[in-house]
Amino acid sequence: MIEINGLLKRFETTTALQNVSLRIEDGRILGIVGSNGAGKSTLLRTLAGIYQPDEGSVCVDGEAVYENTTVKSRIYFVPDSPHFEPGATLLSTAKLNAAFFPHFSWEKYKRLCETFPLDPKKRISAMSKGMQRQAALIAALSTMPDVLLLDEVFDGLDPVMRRLLKRVIAGEVADRQMTVLIASHNLRELEDFCDTVGLLHQGGVLLEKELDELKLGMHRVQVVFHESMTDEALHERFDLAAINRTGSLCTLVVRGEKKEIEREMAALEPQFCEFLALSLEEVFISEMEAVGYDFEQIVC
Numbered sequence: 001m002i003e004i005n006g007l008l009k010r011f012e013t014t015t016a017l018q019n020v021s022l023r024i025e026d027g028r029i030l031g032i033v034g035s036n037g038a039g040k041s042t043l044l045r046t047l048a049g050i051y052q053p054d055e056g057s058v059c060v061d062g063e064a065v066y067e068n069t070t071v072k073s074r075i076y077f078v079p080d081s082p083h084f085e086p087g088a089t090l091l092s093t094a095k096l097n098a099a100f101f102p103h104f105s106w107e108k109y110k111r112l113c114e115t116f117p118l119d120p121k122k123r124i125s126a127m128s129k130g131m132q133r134q135a136a137l138i139a140a141l142s143t144m145p146d147v148l149l150l151d152e153v154f155d156g157l158d159p160v161m162r163r164l165l166k167r168v169i170a171g172e173v174a175d176r177q178m179t180v181l182i183a184s185h186n187l188r189e190l191e192d193f194c195d196t197v198g199l200l201h202q203g204g205v206l207l208e209k210e211l212d213e214l215k216l217g218m219h220r221v222q223v224v225f226h227e228s229m230t231d232e233a234l235h236e237r238f239d240l241a242a243i244n245r246t247g248s249l250c251t252l253v254v255r256g257e258k259k260e261i262e263r264e265m266a267a268l269e270p271q272f273c274e275f276l277a278l279s280l281e282e283v284f285i286s287e288m289e290a291v292g293y294d295f296e297q298i299v300c
């Protein structure tokens with residue numbers, strides 16, 4: 001289990017992270033979203049043991065990560081611009097990792113090389129950006145990490161490769177309870193991949209929620225009433241995150257249990273009523289607006 005408590009990280013005059021507390025159970029995938037400079041990479045690097053916390057603690061299974069080689073051998077960090085030794089190939093990188101990571105698996109490495117269309121003996125510097133990311137992930141997963149830290153890893157990958165990668169990583173999570181933290185600017189990228197999403201803003205966690213809880217707790221309802229209903233009347237009956245009107249068609253974003261909302265709607269005997277899916281981005285926009293933040297300023 002990953003436990004981060006009251007983490008503060010400063011770089012000279014910049015406070016990159018402040019009072020960050022997170023708890024991530026084994027086998028979970030946590031997405032961290034936030035705008036440029038929000039602190040995502042600093043959080044991952046501190047968790048990888050590259051940076052020392054200025055205050056607070058960062059532990060895996062109760063042990064502090066910084067300067068702890070045993071714990072660090074169970075963690076693998078894939079940065080946004082993966083670094084390889086000069087002249088490295090995938091095979092030479094695997095050999096290097098095999099020497100450093102006690103749980104490195106050649107069997108896993110071979111299986112991943114069969115899954116991804118890469119030549120293990122080709123110089124990585126001669127590969128495309130997307131292929132380099134694939135190489136970095138093969139190198140990472142072959143070490144059989146308990147904790148995988150991914151910084152913007154889907155950037156530069158085509159949609160087929162993104163899907164394949166997500167499937168491979170999700171397989172590792174399901175098979176052996178690997179825990180994943182993935183930082184991204186793009187909520188849509190995380191929607192079909194994460195269990196939980198945390199929103200980082202100016203070094204602090206603004207919101208951290210289970211995706212199911214977020215999505216199941218909010219609904220978009222398109223409705224046409226027989227008699228006109230004022231916004232006030234709707235607010236009295238429903239916990240509304242948003243109301244939009246186009247002619248007689250009302251589009252509502254409503255918080256609560258779907259069955260309960262259906263019952264309340266039916267009592268109003270509308271001419272037309274339909275429940276529509278909300279994207280994760282829409283759910284976040286509503287959640288952030290409800291606590292007084294402009295989502296566009298935070299994530300885009």
Ligand SMILES: Nc1ncnc2c1ncn2[C@@H]1O[C@H](COP(=O)(O)OP(=O)(O)OP(=O)(O)O)[C@@H](O)[C@H]1O
Nearest residue numbers: 011014015016034035036037038039040041042043
């Ligand atoms: N090594 C460093 N030295 C000095 N300041 C740093 C360092 N690393 C990060 N910072 C500062 O810490 C803050 C958080 O940066 P960080 O890279 O963690 O953000 P991020 O959310 O990953 O951003 P991006 O999405 O642009 O990658 C920024 O103000 C950044 O300038």
